[in-house]
Structure formats: structure tokens, C-alpha cells
Amino acid sequence: MSEMSGHETVERFQAVKTSIARAAKDTDRKPETVTLVAVSKTFDAADIRPVLETGHRVFGENRVQESQGKWPELKAEFSGVELHLIGPLQSNKAKEAVALFDVIETVDRPSIAEALSKELAKTDRRPKFYVQVNTGEEPQKAGIAPQEADAFIAKCRDEWKLEISGLMCIPPVDEPPSPHFALLRKIAERNGIATLSMGMSSDFEEAIQMGATHVRVGSAIFGHRDYA
Numbered sequence: 486m487s488e489m490s491g492h493e494t495v496e497r498f499q500a501v502k503t504s505i506a507r508a509a510k511d512t513d514r515k516p517e518t519v520t521l522v523a524v525s526k527t528f529d530a531a532d533i534r535p536v537l538e539t540g541h542r543v544f545g546e547n548r549v550q551e552s553q554g555k556w557p558e559l560k561a562e563f564s565g566v567e568l569h570l571i572g573p574l575q576s577n578k579a580k581e582a583v584a585l586f587d588v589i590e591t592v593d594r595p596s597i598a599e600a601l602s603k604e605l606a607k608t609d610r611r612p613k614f615y616v617q618v619n620t621g622e623e624p625q626k627a628g629i630a631p632q633e634a635d636a637f638i639a640k641c642r643d644e645w646k647l648e649i650s651g652l653m654c655i656p657p658v659d660e661p662p663s664p665h666f667a668l669l670r671k672i673a674e675r676n677g678i679a680t681l682s683m684g685m686s687s688d689f690e691e692a693i694q695m696g697a698t699h700v701r702v703g704s705a706i707f708g709h710r711d712y713a
């Protein structure tokens with residue numbers, strides 16, 4: 486990473502912060518009611534460090550293994566980091582996920598809720614848990630179906646003793662996102678859930694209008710992702 490690209494990352498980060506504040510004010514919300522989760526997947530510690538140096542502490546990653554390669558070091562270097570897991574979790578990675586992540590946004594099926602519950606019994610770590618809802622009912626996408634969400638949330642709370650504090654969704658790419666954000670909000674309201682993780686680089690302003698408390702923004706901050 487060159488010094489130049491670090492500088493550009495910080496400029497883009499500040500621009501996103503400004504847009505978030507504007508979108509919040511436009512709907513009579515205080516900017517601090519919206520938390521920016523800076524999604525740093527595919528970027529290495531050298532790319533992430535300039536954003537940490539601005540004082541920002543909330544980041545998102547979608548893979549446990551990739552995160553283990555950079556975040557233990559960064560968490561040791563910068564205190565107060567809040568790391569969100571925003572990608573699918575496998576049951577055999579529950580232990581590693583609980584050890585590293587502060588928020589697990591992708592609780593989406595009984596097997597993973599059970600694995601997390603078992604892991605909590607063995608550790609003092611207490612990450613927050615969100616349920617991912619597949620609002621578009623897309624077969625290829627993770628998340629609990631909307632019509633099963635209430636029962637699943639209740640079971641997470643009663644049977645697996647997971648405190649579900651938030652909901653998360655990723656709307657279909659080819660549809661207007663706002664109806665999906667509205668649906669997520671409705672499910673949250675009837676289940677007494679205050680945290681809504683919704684909105685990405687292309688639609689975080691709409692998500693804020695619809696009540697997002699957390700927006701997950703990657704490419705608008707870190708630039709184009711190279712998966713090669």
C-alpha cells in the first residue's frame with residue numbers, strides 16, 4: 486500500500502461519514518444514532534490502519550479465517566475495536582468467531598445458534614448477536630425466511646439463551662432496497678429489537694431513512710475489491 490492510497494482511503498471515509506450525517510439530519514435523526522461499520526474484507530492491515538488512525542473503531546469482515554490473519558494484531562495495536570462478522574458462519578468456526586468478533590450479525594439457522602450457545606458455555610466472551618433475515622427470500626442467500634423470523638428469534642432467546650439485539654439484511658441486488666429495509670424494521674419492532682444493520686455503499690442513505698442503526702460500507706471507503 487502506498488502512502489497516497491492510505492490518504493485517499495481516509496478522504497473517502499470522511500466523505501462517507503459526511504453523507505451519513507446528512508442522511509440522518511434529513512430524517513430528523515441525530516448523526517450519532519447511525520453507526521458506520523467499515524467493511525474491510527479483502528483489504529490487509531496496512532490498508533485498514535489509516536482508518537483506525539482517524540479514531541474509527543467499528544469494522545466488518547465476512548470471513549473468520551481471513552479476519553484471524555489481520556485483526557488480532559490490529560486489536561492489540563488499537564484499543565476499543567468493535568469487530569462485526571457479516572458473512573456466513575459455519576458451525577465448526579463458532580469457537581474462533583466468538584473468540585475474535587464482538588458482534589456476530591449472521592445468526593441465521595438453528596445449527597449455528599446451537600453451536601454459538603454451546604460455545605458461550607465454555608467462554609467468558611459475550612459478543613452481541615443479530616439475526617440475518619433473507620428479506621428477498623432468495624434461494625442462494627443466507628438468512629432466515631421472513632415468515633420464520635419470529636419463531637426463530639424466540640427460539641434463539643428461549644432455547645439457546647442467545648440475546649438477540651439486532652437484525653441484519655442484504656436486499657436483492659436487482660430490486661429497490663427500501664421495501665426490504667421496511668420489512669426488516671417491522672420484524673424488529675414486533676420482536677422488541679432496536680438495532681437494524683442495513684444499507685451498503687450503494688444504498689446506505691435509503692437505509693438511514695428507513696431507520697438503520699448500522700450501515701455496512703466497504704467499497705465506498707476502501708475502494709474496489711480484488712478477489713484474485
Ligand SMILES: *Cc1c(COP(=O)(O)O)cnc(C)c1O
Nearest residue numbers: 524547571685686701702703704
Ligand atoms: C461486502 C459486504 C458489505 C459492503 O459492501 P459494499 O457494497 O462494498 O459497501 C456489506 N454487507 C455485507 C454482508 C457484505 O458482505
